[in-house]
Amino acid sequence: MNADSFETVVVETDLLILGGGMAACGAAFEASHWAKKHGQRVTLVDKASMERSGAVAMGLSAINLYLGVSKGKNTVEDYVRYVKNDLMGIARKDLVANIARHVDSSVHLFEKWGLPIWKDEEGNYVNEGRWQIMIHGESYKNIVSEAAKSALRELGAYGTYYERIFITEPVMFGDRCVGAVGFSVRENKYYVFKAKAVLDVMGGAVHVFRPKSVGEGLGRSWYPPFNSGASTYFTLKAGAEMTCQEVRFVPVRFKDSYGPVGAWFLLFKATATNAKGEDYMKTRAAELENWAPYGTSKPTPANLRNYLMLLELEAGNGPIYMRTDEAIQKLVAEIPDEKEAKRKMKELESEAWEDFLDMTVSQALNWASHNIMPEESPSEISACEPYFISSHSGASGAWISGPKDLAQGEHHWGYDNMTTVKGLFAAGDASGASSHKFSSGSFTEGRIAAKAAIAFCVDHPELTEVNEEQIFALKDKVLKPLRVFEEHSGYTNDEDVNPNYVKPKMFMFRLQKIMDEYAGGASVGFKTSEALLTKGLEYLQFMKEDAELLAAGDLNELMRCWENVHRMWQAESHIRTVLFREETRWPGYYFRTDHPNMKEEWEVFANCRWDPETGEWEMFKRDLH
Amino acid sequence: MPSFVINEKCDGCKAQDRTACQYICPNDLMVLDKEKNKAYNRAVDMCWECYSCVKICPTQAIEVRGYADFMPLGGVVQPLRSTDSIMWAVKFRNKKVKRFKFPIRTTPEGTIVPDAGFETGSDDLKSPILRTEPDSL
Ligand SMILES: Cc1cc2nc3c(=O)[nH]c(=O)nc-3n(C[C@H](O)[C@H](O)[C@H](O)COP(=O)(O)OP(=O)(O)OC[C@H]3O[C@@H](n4cnc5c(N)ncnc54)[C@H](O)[C@@H]3O)c2cc1C
Ligand code: SF4
Ligand code: SF4
Numbered sequence: 001m002n003a004d005s006f007e008t009v010v011v012e013t014d015l016l017i018l019g020g021g022m023a024a025c026g027a028a029f030e031a032s033h034w035a036k037k038h039g040q041r042v043t044l045v046d047k048a049s050m051e052r053s054g055a056v057a058m059g060l061s062a063i064n065l066y067l068g069v070s071k072g073k074n075t076v077e078d079y080v081r082y083v084k085n086d087l088m089g090i091a092r093k094d095l096v097a098n099i100a101r102h103v104d105s106s107v108h109l110f111e112k113w114g115l116p117i118w119k120d121e122e123g124n125y126v127n128e129g130r131w132q133i134m135i136h137g138e139s140y141k142n143i144v145s146e147a148a149k150s151a152l153r154e155l156g157a158y159g160t161y162y163e164r165i166f167i168t169e170p171v172m173f174g175d176r177c178v179g180a181v182g183f184s185v186r187e188n189k190y191y192v193f194k195a196k197a198v199l200d201v202m203g204g205a206v207h208v209f210r211p212k213s214v215g216e217g218l219g220r221s222w223y224p225p226f227n228s229g230a231s232t233y234f235t236l237k238a239g240a241e242m243t244c245q246e247v248r249f250v251p252v253r254f255k256d257s258y259g260p261v262g263a264w265f266l267l268f269k270a271t272a273t274n275a276k277g278e279d280y281m282k283t284r285a286a287e288l289e290n291w292a293p294y295g296t297s298k299p300t301p302a303n304l305r306n307y308l309m310l311l312e313l314e315a316g317n318g319p320i321y322m323r324t325d326e327a328i329q330k331l332v333a334e335i336p337d338e339k340e341a342k343r344k345m346k347e348l349e350s351e352a353w354e355d356f357l358d359m360t361v362s363q364a365l366n367w368a369s370h371n372i373m374p375e376e377s378p379s380e381i382s383a384c385e386p387y388f389i390s391s392h393s394g395a396s397g398a399w400i401s402g403p404k405d406l407a408q409g410e411h412h413w414g415y416d417n418m419t420t421v422k423g424l425f426a427a428g429d430a431s432g433a434s435s436h437k438f439s440s441g442s443f444t445e446g447r448i449a450a451k452a453a454i455a456f457c458v459d460h461p462e463l464t465e466v467n468e469e470q471i472f473a474l475k476d477k478v479l480k481p482l483r484v485f486e487e488h489s490g491y492t493n494d495e496d497v498n499p500n501y502v503k504p505k506m507f508m509f510r511l512q513k514i515m516d517e518y519a520g521g522a523s524v525g526f527k528t529s530e531a532l533l534t535k536g537l538e539y540l541q542f543m544k545e546d547a548e549l550l551a552a553g554d555l556n557e558l559m560r561c562w563e564n565v566h567r568m569w570q571a572e573s574h575i576r577t578v579l580f581r582e583e584t585r586w587p588g589y590y591f592r593t594d595h596p597n598m599k600e601e602w603e604v605f606a607n608c609r610w611d612p613e614t615g616e617w618e619m620f621k622r623d624l625h
Numbered sequence: 626m627p628s629f630v631i632n633e634k635c636d637g638c639k640a641q642d643r644t645a646c647q648y649i650c651p652n653d654l655m656v657l658d659k660e661k662n663k664a665y666n667r668a669v670d671m672c673w674e675c676y677s678c679v680k681i682c683p684t685q686a687i688e689v690r691g692y693a694d695f696m697p698l699g700g701v702v703q704p705l706r707s708t709d710s711i712m713w714a715v716k717f718r719n720k721k722v723k724r725f726k727f728p729i730r731t732t733p734e735g736t737i738v739p740d741a742g743f744e745t746g747s748d749d750l751k752s753p754i755l756r757t758e759p760d761s762l
Pocket of ligand 2: 630634635636637638639644645646647657663664681682683684685686687
């Protein structure tokens, strides 16, 4: 494939939304309204088809964030307290509160748009847990993306979206972000988007660490293989300050297919036990005191629940089981009438299968392949490999401005959700320190960020002239893997084995091996230390050099090359921050063997910034407030 | 494996400029072999088993065979998705079959009105009031 044949397409807009997932759809919905009033243009760019892109591609079986404030069910303060405790004290209260005070309105919109939400006999939403409501969510993403597209259409020629364009790099003008570049994965086109404000909502990252299955099952990570760290790369390369890059997420899920456990714990009230049938949350309760005050608060933080399970495995007490059989039998036993009990059994069975079929079909297939009936036998659960997903129970992302009326001190600097780079905004998995947003909260945060970004556009009416040299240089850089391949592929008899370049797949495996073995991946029980991290960083430097020799034979491989460059930067910021924070705060996510305890002096945010001028990393602490 | 294409059933989406499976796959895995006029999954080990391609294929040519590195043979989970509901057939290795039907949408496709009848209470671009608020709260 000839890199010289690539046409350059320039698109001018006012607000540029990068990504097409939950946060991007919320942003498009909100931005259209304000853009129409103020004569601004809005453009959205997704690497896939919005109808099924991002983490909600398959659908979901629950909305994990709904407060029900107008119904008097919960308060915003309740939610903030819960999130902060779950993250062992490290969370931005202003950001969490901002999302929480708006999220119910997003959920009410979803319902009007056509999302079926479970209702009880009185017409109230059915709760899974305190904050979660049950949905028939197979088409969740189809519905939300239709609303986003329909909102963009309200803008006429001022509202556009592009699909199958992979975004690689930010375009800068001094200290301001003024656009992005990327390429089409369908035709030989290099895209330049020029904008007044840019919203980064390209999701989290997976396949930075080695997944537990490395054959065909490689792609069955809990987090979707198509979110590859573009968000972090983009804000880092723009020179934005990042936060919580050490706070990865390690979910515990049904083993191998990674089916969800939320409904089993919360709705069906199932218990997880070791092989002997012991409930380790009870037998190991004393361990939680070592992590007070968070460990002794209820509910127990997610990482500590993992940790107790990992201790069981270390003690040789595996496998770990979700006692689905006992849970179902107990629920049915509560009903004295035999006919009624039978009906209940059928209902529970259907609910249990729907939970998988709505959001992890693979798990249903796994049960079918193993002849597992949840009402008859328990199922194994286990810890997944680490992921970067700040909208869930991780926290890594850009450091953003909080709202004026909620943020304290230096946590507010002008526009809601703006990063430390002018004109660059972030939301969903792209913004950090505000965990537990989930699908509804990410959509909501996209709305908050988009409204603020339109205000930024109105306040900065000039469209900055983008330096042509920068555009040419970026084109060269983006297409380089095609040139490398073209130049060298004829040298050997096997295009995958060539001393002059590296193909993206082996590059990814190398990254995963380093991260797994040195940065506390699944195969080493999530343990690491200064010595291991330093060694890992050393190996990463070789990778950074070899990244210049990535080779792509076609557009699909070009995308894979860039996905793995993005992952590599996510990896580096992670290692550096794990190294910086000299304590163990989230055992169950990772454990520093050289600093095995939680320390008071680390009751702070660990932030970092890569300086585009010097290429150096800065690490620093920020107050919690 | 992830998703596979049954040769006999795939008609290459009747030579339209893009095939349904290629249009939808969030990981850009489905491609059309132009010579054979059949689609295929180009990287089965990067497939999430999200079933987007399975659900959208107009000829039901795509199915999923569980990842061979941990699933025994014999299980099949196959959906049939309509505009308002989805039907699932779950076949076990031991030949038992279970069927489930769930609603997926309460409004006809293509009819969404963004504001959904809610009014926006403020025109102030700098206020914390978002589109459709406070009405929708
Ligand atoms: C397995 C799983 C189960 C979950 N279960 C629930 C649940 O039950 N309830 C709940 O409420 N939440 C759940 N969540 C959380 C929810 O899915 C996320 O919080 C939400 O999707 C985050 O929104 P986002 O917009 O940040 O990212 P996403 O929705 O993932 O969107 C990312 C977008 O960026 C695009 N993109 C990525 N890279 C590029 C690039 N380089 N160029 C252009 N575009 C790019 C993608 O195509 C996609 O459109 C779950 C998440 C996972 C992974
Ligand atoms: S959607 Fe179905 S019929 Fe169309 S190309 Fe793909 S497999 Fe073939
Ligand atoms: S199952 Fe999903 S990831 Fe796999 S090929 Fe089909 S659409 Fe792509």
